[in-house]
Amino acid sequence: MNLPSELFSLFIGIFCILGLATLIAQVMKSKQGRTPLIDNLIERINAWWAMVLLLGVTMSIGHSAIIVLFTLISFAALREFLTLTKKHKADHYALTISFFIVLPAQYLLVYFDWYGLYSIFIPVYVFLLLPIVSVVRGETEAFLIRISETQWALMICVFSASHVPALLMLDLYEDSSKNILLIAFLIVTVQISDVLQYVWGKLLGKRKIAPSLSPSKTWEGFLGGILSASLIGASLWWITPFSPIVAFFLSLMITLLGFFGGLVMSAIKRDRGIKDWGHIIAGHGGAIDRMDSIVFSAPIFFHIVRYFG
């Protein structure tokens, strides 16, 4: 499979940024000594290296590898999410079906590019059929809460997340081998926005933006992060089928969605009394902690570019 040359340039750019980040963190460590903040920073940067390499290797293998990767990410995310939801023994089949039938089926539908079905499979079929699987066992305690939380978990962790690899199936480029760049654009812009919000927040952050949801988020981090990430998104127009202006506004949209998605997921964590969704990524927390902004931006990004593309 021939990879678009833009992908190489993009990854070289990312490696340079990560190299710079590692350098800065090591200088900070040698100057200020080891503090929890610096330890966490180094841990986070190292995890970024691992995630970027994983994504790079997967992308170079091809489209099916990306679908497999996101199937596994969805699995890890669903495992984290359903750990926190209200469950009863009577839901056992509904839960095992969610993991071992719904999840792989959604990604198979994406693989076969069956748009008409994968876009309604979970919101329509699973939404109506899964409560039936639970109800036949006759347990009514907290029934609405149980079925709603399971459905919500599937919508976030499987349905939304599957829209990232679904971008491969859109026909926006003249050369379809370039489709992979649309995923790269989405992931890089949203993740860089998360990183820049963190950086701006740590450098200038004073006014808390949502103290009851996420005490570390500030107005300075929000504005600085969203704007600088959108500018970076605009400057990546050469890997997209869009003009720089369109790339800017799309970046603005996905970074805003990502920010508010992060707040929504924070509210859930607060309610359930946890700090992180899991421990799968050292320094970052669980798979959902890294994916929250992606899952909120991917489906809307997908549908907007599909409609106008």
Place this chain on the structure above:
Amino acid sequence: MKFLSKISVPIIASAIVLFAKIITAVRGIWQGCEPTQKQRVYYANHGSNGDFVLIWSVLPPALRAKTRPVAGSDYWLSSRLKAFIGKDVFKAVLIDRNKTTRKENPIEIMSSAIKKGDSLILFPEGTRNTTDEALLPFKPGLYHLASQHPDVELVPTWIDNLTSVMPKGEIIPVPLLCTVSFGTPVYIKDGEEKSAFLKRLEMALIALKDEVQK
């Protein structure tokens, strides 16, 4: 046949641990002690057949090789496959739970494993807990074992969430995150009474659970 089981045992053991990690992403939390080579009896809550696999999975491989679960022979010898997994893969210390028909004293069997230098995983509730209570009352075996080996560390071990993964009677597990927490080791006191000792161990495990679930 002997050769075959010799090469298959470590592969099967790793496969079981890998499977447990895929389903539960299990994480060991060494809250009150470190994973060192000290001889120990890990005593844990029991809600699922997978309990000791989970404890086993979070032990570093060097400790795992010297840590054996104590299990009921009535269950583990009921088929050839179970017997192979129980005896050869897990190297379980098998005891007969039936008081009227058993020929060997379970305390003697556990005690001889400790004399050989092994650590044990023990479920003092005796059977899987399907009630809403956190623990069933402990069986006295742990007391007799501790009186014979007062130097061995008794480590409270709380397995969290595995009953939701595999409720009793279900075959397919639901993937959910689990943790195994290890508390501060407890020892038997000089002349401590049986019921007081067992109560103290139960309380130590409950305290660990409350801390984990906080």
